[in-house]
Structure formats: C-alpha cells, structure tokens
Amino acid sequence: QSALTQPPSASGSPGQSVTISCTGTSSDVGGYNFVSWYQQHPGKAPKLMIYEVNKRPSGVPDRFSGSKSGNTASLTVSGLQAEDEADYYCSSYAGSNNLVFGGGTKLTVL
Amino acid sequence: EVQVVESGGGLVKPGGSLRLSCAASGFIFKNAWMKWVRQAPGKGLEWVGRIKSKVNGGTTDYAAPVKGRFTISRDDSTNTLYLQLTSLKTEDTAVYYCTTGFYYDSPDFAYWGQGTLVTVSS
Numbered sequence: 001q002s003a004l005t006q007p008p009s010a011s012g013s014p015g016q017s018v019t020i021s022c023t024g025t026s027s028d029v030g031g032y033n034f035v036s037w038y039q040q041h042p043g044k045a046p047k048l049m050i051y052e053v054n055k056r057p058s059g060v061p062d063r064f065s066g067s068k069s070g071n072t073a074s075l076t077v078s079g080l081q082a083e084d085e086a087d088y089y090c091s092s093y094a095g096s097n098n099l100v101f102g103g104g105t106k107l108t109v110l
Numbered sequence: 111e112v113q114v115v116e117s118g119g120g121l122v123k124p125g126g127s128l129r130l131s132c133a134a135s136g137f138i139f140k141n142a143w144m145k146w147v148r149q150a151p152g153k154g155l156e157w158v159g160r161i162k163s164k165v166n167g168g169t170t171d172y173a174a175p176v177k178g179r180f181t182i183s184r185d186d187s188t189n190t191l192y193l194q195l196t197s198l199k200t201e202d203t204a205v206y207y208c209t210t211g212f213y214y215d216s217p218d219f220a221y222w223g224q225g226t227l228v229t230v231s232s
Contacts, residue, residue, distance in 0.1 A: 034218065038155070045225060046207075047222070048212065048219060051216065052218070091219065093217035098157075098171065099157040099217055101155045101157060
C-alpha cells in the first residue's frame with residue numbers, strides 16, 4: 001500500500017488560512033469516508049485533529065476543518081496561530097483491513 | 111481518562127527480537143481494536159498493524175514491511191497489548207506507538223501513548 005501524497009511544506013502568516021492536501025486513490029481516500037488528520041509537535045506524540053473526513057474531537061478548535069473531494073482530502077487551518085506550527089499527517093482506511101498515512105506536511109507560521 | 115503506556119523498547123542487534131508492551135486504562139480494553147504505529151527518526155508515521163477485539167474475532171493485520179516478522183497479541187485480563195518483533199532490521203529503528211480509535215473499531219488513531227524507542231544496530 002503506497003503512502004498518501006502530501007506537500008512537504010506549507011506556510012502562512014498569523015490570522016491567515018492555509019490548506020494542506022492529501023491525495024490518494026479510489027482504493028483509499030476516494031473509496032471511504034475514513035480520512036483523519038494528526039498534528040505532531042517536535043518530540044511529542046501525534047494528536048487527532050479530524051476524523052471521518054470532517055469531524056472534530058472535543059477540544060480541537062473549530063479553526064481546524066476537513067473536507068474531501070474525489071481522491072483528495074484537505075485540512076484547512078483558519079486564523080493561523082503560532083501554536084499551529086507543527087507537522088500534519090493524514091491517514092485513510094485503504095480497504096482489506098489496511099491503513100495508510102501520508103508523508104507529512106511541515107506547517108510554518110511566518 | 112484514556113491512557114496507553116508503551117514499554118519494552120531498547121537496543122537490539124540486527125536479526126534479534128524484542129517484545130513491546132502497552133498498558134491501557136480508562137476504556138473498555140476488551141472491546142477496542144488496538145493498533146501499533148511507528149515513526150523512524152526524522153521520518154513520518156507508518157501503520158504497523160492492528161488487532162481486533164476478541165468478540166470480532168481477534169484477528170490481526172499487518173503492513174507489508176513487517177508481515178511475517180511482527181506479531182500483535184492482547185491480554186484482555188490485564189488490559190495489555192503486545193508487539194513481538196523478530197528478525198529485526200536496521201530499518202525497523204523507530205519510536206513505536208500504541209493507539210486506539212475514536213470509537214472502538216474506528217480506522218483512526220485517537221489516543222496515543224508517549225512511544226517507546228527501538229534501535230536496531232550492531
């Protein structure tokens with residue numbers, strides 16, 4: 001199972017919005033509504049930010065939103081804040097009891 | 111509060127074996143489908159494998175790079191998840207995380223431990 005494709009980096013200024021893409025195939029992202037997104041600060045464990053494409057766990061700010069179109073899922077961070085600077089990973093169910101991650105995107109707040 | 115705590119990491123020679131443990135609390139462990147995820151130094155996240163709850167058959171699934179070498183098991187009497195690593199290669203060097211989903215059978219990773227580092231080197 002190949003990893004999902006994410007841009008290696010993204011950036012934005014405080015207060016701006018930034019969108020990170022996650023491209024797969026019809027066998028993973030496009031085939032199931034089980035895309036999730038994770039935030040990871042250096043030296044820390046990942047944190048679930050979005051599950052099932054667009055659902056937010058309690059405690060996650062509503063500045064974070066998810067969507068999907070075809071084989072591409074997206075994470076949008078609105079009203080960027082300094083603490084949003086981190087690595088972001090997408091994940092998807094890939095059928096046949098497999099799960100797959102994206103390669104990760106380093107988000108820089110300028 | 112959901113907690114998972116990994117242990118058992120360390121330095122092992124190529125070809126060697128190691129068993130990782132994950133102590134879980136704060137949820138009904140026997141109902142949860144548990145997963146292992148790893149992260150090589152400076153690299154991204156990689157799904158290692160998953161074990162279903164016994165009521166769902168207790169079956170296991172693995173990522174291609176570890177299939178046939180790693181084994182996931184569980185002890186519902188002690189709320190402990192295990193990952194047996196054998197025939198270790200240098201590329202297995204990583205922090206190994208124990209995780210479970212937002213729902214018991216969710217294909218996502220909602221709760222994470224702090225990870226345990228496995229270093230494979232001669």
